[in-house]
Amino acid sequence: MRLSKRGEYGLRAMIDLAEAFRNSPNGSSEAAGRVVQIKDIAEREKIPAKFLEQILLTLKNAGLLHSKMGIGGGYYLAHPPESITLGHIVRVLDGPLAPIRCVSQMAYEPCGCPDEEACGLRLTMLDVRNAIAGVLDHTNLANVLDRIATTRTQMLDRTSQEPIL
Amino acid sequence: MRLSKRGEYGLRAMIDLAEAFRNSPNGSSEAAGRVVQIKDIAEREKIPAKFLEQILLTLKNAGLLHSKMGIGGGYYLAHPPESITLGHIVRVLDGPLAPIRCVSQMAYEPCGCPDEEACGLRLTMLDVRNAIAGVLDHTNLANVLDRIATTRTQMLDRTSQEPIL
DNA sequence: TTGAAAGTCTACTTAACCAGTAGACATTAT
DNA sequence: ATAATGTCTACTGGTTAAGTAGACTTTCAA
Numbered sequence: 001m002r003l004s005k006r007g008e009y010g011l012r013a014m015i016d017l018a019e020a021f022r023n024s025p026n027g028s029s030e031a032a033g034r035v036v037q038i039k040d041i042a043e044r045e046k047i048p049a050k051f052l053e054q055i056l057l058t059l060k061n062a063g064l065l066h067s068k069m070g071i072g073g074g075y076y077l078a079h080p081p082e083s084i085t086l087g088h089i090v091r092v093l094d095g096p097l098a099p100i101r102c103v104s105q106m107a108y109e110p111c112g113c114p115d116e117e118a119c120g121l122r123l124t125m126l127d128v129r130n131a132i133a134g135v136l137d138h139t140n141l142a143n144v145l146d147r148i149a150t151t152r153t154q155m156l157d158r159t160s161q162e163p164i165l
Numbered sequence: 166m167r168l169s170k171r172g173e174y175g176l177r178a179m180i181d182l183a184e185a186f187r188n189s190p191n192g193s194s195e196a197a198g199r200v201v202q203i204k205d206i207a208e209r210e211k212i213p214a215k216f217l218e219q220i221l222l223t224l225k226n227a228g229l230l231h232s233k234m235g236i237g238g239g240y241y242l243a244h245p246p247e248s249i250t251l252g253h254i255v256r257v258l259d260g261p262l263a264p265i266r267c268v269s270q271m272a273y274e275p276c277g278c279p280d281e282e283a284c285g286l287r288l289t290m291l292d293v294r295n296a297i298a299g300v301l302d303h304t305n306l307a308n309v310l311d312r313i314a315t316t317r318t319q320m321l322d323r324t325s326q327e328p329i330l
Numbered sequence: 331t332t333g334a335a336a337g338t339c340t341a342c343t344t345a346a347c348c349a350g351t352a353g354a355c356a357t358t359a360t
Numbered sequence: 361a362t363a364a365t366g367t368c369t370a371c372t373g374g375t376t377a378a379g380t381a382g383a384c385t386t387t388c389a390a
Binding site: 038057 | 334335336337338339
């Protein structure tokens with residue numbers, strides 16, 4: 001049930017880019033203030049730059065990122081963080097979420113058991129698929145950013161309160 | 166997010182053995198009537214016998230199965246179907262359920278991000294891990310058998326009613 | 331108009347892992 | 361004894377994961 005490094009790095013990079021998006025002055029042109037270069041992401045997230053390059057390119061070809069070439073260029077989100085789900089990112093980089101193909105929505109294949117409808121394994125794996133998709137398809141980049149922020153705040157609250165109590 | 170063939174075959178075999186367990190006369194000795202031979206499972210479930218051999222051995226060494234050697238021997242569940250979860254089986258054959266190790270209960274490893282507590286990826290992957298474990302650790306072999314039975318019944322109901330309506 | 335700084339694209343590499351096969355061995359019932 | 365079973369270990373061929381390399385293109389700015 002593993003997420004590959006591709007998937008992991010891709011998600012980290014997208015979160016990084018979502019932060020840039022949010023921090024960019026609004027009202028500015030599409031790319032301005034939101035472009036981030038591969039090497040900056042690679043450095044911050046500790047990802048091999050050449051590997052990240054491929055990953056971002058894949059994400060771009062899938063329509064999740066836009067890019068600007070040349071000096072001052074880089075990558076930026078193709079859509080606001082609210083409308084990019086982690087499920088989408090993972091599917092692009094790691095393929096179907098389903099543990100076995102006979103319960104996959106995006107890459108269904110019959111598994112060859114005599115009766116798929118009444119296959120115990122299939123029914124359970126469908127639950128697993130739905131559980132995974134339930135999380136990943138309902139979490140978008142904005143949710144992730146918010147969660148980081150509130151977790152940080154909670155931590156600050158705790159440390160500032162402890163000495164008082 | 167894939168389940169390996171090892172995992173898939175192992176689950177199918179365990180469900181097969183659970184059926185044998187349930188069909189065995191109760192009150193009989195531990196093994197009697199419940200032993201099933203590798204080649205029978207392999208045939209029914211269309212699994213390469215030599216591969217299945219390894220899988221069952223692994224499951225035995227993990228304490229989920231018992232076996233009887235020699236003529237008339239075979240494998241049988243070490244515990245009643247109610248007390249063997251699919252989560253346990255999958256962990257034995259495929260390792261941790263968690264998508265990344267920094268959210269794994271059975272094989273935790275730090276992922277090296279500056280602040281694990283406030284890592285957005287980690288928080289979301291923890292949700293995913295919990296979603297998977299929620300299904301797999303709360304589904305046991307008896308649940309699977311019951312579900313197969315009720316699904317079959319529903320199908321029969323449908324076919325017998327359709328001509329009437 | 332040139333060159334440096336970015337992304338683009340394709341091929342390659344190395345190691346690990348997956349799925350399966352092979353075969354010698356141990357145990358048990360008849 | 362011997363045939364039917366499980367036990368154990370090694371091997372293999374193919375695929376994938378993770379990363380590296382390098383030539384190419386586009387853009388900006390001096």
